[in-house]
Amino acid sequence: FCKxxxxxxxxxxxxxxxxxxxxxxxxxHEENWFKLTLLSYVNLWAARKLAFVLPRDWEQYLKTDKSIKITPSLVQRDFSRIISTLGTSAKFPKRRGYSPGRIKGYKKAPRTRHDVIKKGQKKSTKKLETS
Incomplete structure (x- = not known):
C-alpha cells in the first residue's frame, strides 16, 4: 500500500x-461506522470484475469495453445490478407508507367500558359479604 x-x-x-x-x-460508535465504510469499500473492490461501465448521458466519450480501468465509483454506480444478479441473503425491506389494513372479516373486540369518576366524588366500593 502506498501513501x-x-x-x-x-x-x-x-x-x-x-x-x-x-x-x-x-x-x-464512530469507530464502528468507520469499519462499516471500510467494509463497503472492500465490497466494491471485490465486485470490480463484475461491474460494467455505465456512462451517464453526458459521458458519451467513455469507452464501455474492458480496456477501461474500473474505479470504485463506477462499481458503486453498477452495484444495484450486481446485487440483483447475484442475489442476497438479506430480508426484503419493510413496507413504508400506508398499512395494508386489517384482514377481511376480522371483528375487533369492543372496548371495556369504565365508570366515569368525577372530581370530588367518592369511588363506589362494593365489599363482598362472606357468610
Missing amino acids: RSIEHLFRFGKQKLLMTSYLTPDVH
Whole structure:
C-alpha cells in the first residue's frame, strides 16, 4: 500500500461512502461506522470484475469495453445490478407508507367500558359479604 492509494481511499470514503457523516460523542460508535465504510469499500473492490461501465448521458466519450480501468465509483454506480444478479441473503425491506389494513372479516373486540369518576366524588366500593 502506498501513501497515494490511502489518500484515494479516504477521499472516496468521505465523498461517496459517507465516512465522516456520522458524528456522535461516543467514540466507539464512530469507530464502528468507520469499519462499516471500510467494509463497503472492500465490497466494491471485490465486485470490480463484475461491474460494467455505465456512462451517464453526458459521458458519451467513455469507452464501455474492458480496456477501461474500473474505479470504485463506477462499481458503486453498477452495484444495484450486481446485487440483483447475484442475489442476497438479506430480508426484503419493510413496507413504508400506508398499512395494508386489517384482514377481511376480522371483528375487533369492543372496548371495556369504565365508570366515569368525577372530581370530588367518592369511588363506589362494593365489599363482598362472606357468610
